[in-house]
């Protein structure tokens with residue numbers, strides 16, 4: 007299966023926005039794409055991330071496909087399991103399901119949940135799912151003070167599980183007006199620590215459809 011695993015330094019840093027923009031660019035380029043959120047928690051009536059991804063690749067049914075993990079509490083899956091809620095089950099079965107859903111696609115985009123070491127069960131984290139899937143891994147990070155350590159920590163955790171990172175996206179989640187000196191130097195510092203690893207910047211935008219330029223850069227970087 008060819009595809010991307012979109013993970014992040016944490017929750018709310020732009021995985022869904024970027025993944026749906028990437029899916030839209032793939033569609034625009036004539037690719038058959040499946041964009042999947044296999045594990046979504048905090049689901050009230052609908053799995054909103056999964057729906058955003060599914061809509062971006064014009065296949066709404068993907069969001070509610072059987073065999074994916076959905077839970078109501080906005081917690082890590084293992085925390086939910088410990089409270090007596092549903093368990094993720096075998097990662098092997100989950101990756102098999104993802105492969106089935108991506109069967110007819112030229113490119114499969116999988117969004118993680120939260121950051122790289124979110125506990126899925128007693129033994130496995132999101133990084134272990136990334137390792138099973140063996141896709142092109144993209145690490146999204148909030149371009150703000152703290153991102154150097156968050157990013158280097160996440161890259162180390164992934165590499166320890168033999169997951170190679172293919173690109174980092176530094177995302178301006180906050181409006182430019184909020185002054186943060188680190189914003190202009192983060193990419194440069196990370197480049198010295200992570201030579202040969204493409205580091206892209208995503209600007210602050212009003213909606214994910216305004217991230218198409220960044221998504222196109224990512225499309226080209228990943229040689230989709």
Ligand SMILES: Nc1ncnc2c1ncn2[C@@H]1O[C@H](COP(=O)(O)OP(=O)(O)OP(=O)(O)O)[C@@H](O)[C@H]1O
Nearest residue numbers: 017018019020021022023119120178179209210211
């Ligand atoms: N480039 C951007 N410009 C402006 N706002 C952004 C940008 N990227 C993300 N955001 C804001 O951050 C919020 C969180 O983004 P998103 O839902 O993509 O994060 P996530 O990493 O998918 O979160 P989760 O861990 O819940 O899946 C968005 O709703 C949006 O308000």
Ligand SMILES: [Mg+2]
Nearest residue numbers: 021022055117
């Ligand atoms: Mg998301």
